[in-house]
Amino acid sequence: MTLDLQLARDLIVTGVGTTRINAALPRFGGYVFFAENGTSPAELRPLTDALRAREEEMEAPPPVLAIDQEGGRVARLRDAVEPMPPMMALGAAENVELAQRAGEQIAFDLRRAGCTLNFAPVLDLALDPNNTVIGTRSFGDDPHRVMGLAAAVARGLRNGGILPCYKHFPGHGSSAVDSHDALPEIDGDDARLRGTDLVPFSTVAPEAIAMMTGHLRVPAFDSARPATLSPCIATQLLRDELGFRGALLSDDLEMRALGAVASPDVAVAALEAGVDLLLFAHDLDAATAAAEAIAESVERGALPLHRLQEAHRRVERLRLLGCAPLDLDAFPPHPMVGREIARSGVTLIRGIPHADALASIVVAFGRSDSTLHHEAPALVELTWDSDPPSDHIRKTMDEIEGSQRRPLILTHRAHLYPLQAHAVAEIISQYPDSLVVSTAEPFDLPLFPQARHLLACYGNDAASIGGLADVLFGGTMPAGRLPVSLPRD
Secondary structure, three states, X not given: OOHHHHHHHOOEEEEOOOOOOOOOOXXXXXXXXXHHHOOOHHHHHHHHHHHHHHHHHOOOOOOEEEEOXXXXXXXXXXXXXXXXXXXXXXXXXXXXXXXXXXHHHHHHHHHHHOOOEEOOOEOOOOOOOOXXXXXXXXXXXXXXXXXXXXXXXXXXXXXXXXXXXXXXXXXXXXXXXXXXXXXXXXXXXXXXXXXXXXXXXHHHHHHOOEEEEOOOEOOOOOOOOOHHHOHHHHHHHHHHHOOOOOEEEOOOOOOHHHOOOOOHHHHHHHHHHOOOEEEEOOXXXXXXXXXXXXXXXXXXXXXXXXXXXXXXXXXXXXXXXXXXXXXXXXXXXXXXXXXXHHHHHOEEXXXXXXXXXXXXXXXXXXXXXXXXXXHOOOOEEEEEOOOOOHHHHHHHHHHHHHHOOEEEEEEOOHHXXXXXXXXXXXXXXXXXXXXXXXXXXXXXXXXXXXXXXXXXXXXXXXXXXXXXXXXXXXXXXXXXXXXXXXXXX
């Protein structure tokens, strides 16, 4: 194997796909972990230990050991870790000290698993109500609030020994298109984007250790190429203008935004544009082919050797900055902080935010990681899909009537599901004292002006439902503020 080929492999982060490594696995600069590698620190730790040990045998620095552990629905470790709500709950709580504690607690859990870098926090703004790929992963729509809270989470991660990686530059919040499926286009002229989407990135860029590109076409900055493949965005804007000096990672190069298959040429183009560390989340063959294509491009002079060396220096710095793992039985710094965040973020729009579990029936829409019944067993709970057919609505009305209980309605993106919105309106019309809670982005709230009692929490995961239960049944007064602007009546 040539030196250039190993240098090229050192610029790649790839998924492993199993819980153990074998001798056939090439040595890459980093690895990214998913639930298939383990859902708890104890399950993942043998794999991260083995990957570290292999590099030690070669007298090389530890690899980048990366994971997506944002909170809410984007959390690869879910067992024996602190449940964390989506970051939009932190946006509603608007508490920098809580945000830092969240980062420290997440870092603790990741260090026990043996990870060194977290693909978080998200700097995208929640600007498009139809955007569910970002959605509650965002802290909100105010760029300065987002910047302050994200920087606090990142500071907490660093304090806990985990490297933060901000994403998705230059901002994914203004498009509803999911880059896993197609290439989003971010509308807006240069001035608008610099005053909104770009603000959090421009503020943190000079001190950021790592940042991830989004697969986004942004005509205001480059009319021809997506950000990951654009020297105008990845180098001229991010480094030359905004002063970023850290390692730039690509989002997953297997995503369909860049083509139907992960092409080795795309990896070369991303490196040429200014990306330092190339992510292939699942396809080892694609990662191996990309490294070979990079080495071949250098050998024939198409890709300058100094660009390969520059990227390698930045990636090696990330590897050297990674901290050693913690003991699996170490004591957590902030137990229950996830539920505290969720509780602090619950937002009262109007009415009375409390209910009697013995006299309530829950009607919950959408898939959920947890239920209010788990928090208050005296409840009766009905669960339906996001867009229930009319016969389900009739059945729900019959069950509410038969229960003789007050409805507690948990909506989930009803603004995107007309049948759900209709069902909720029907329940409210027959039971005017119903209590309605939006459990995702709060864009549902304007749909129900007739609701007397209206609240928002920002997820239906375990932490979010637990925090909501503390308000509904525990007497806590909600103190959250809406993290996004809603249409006025």
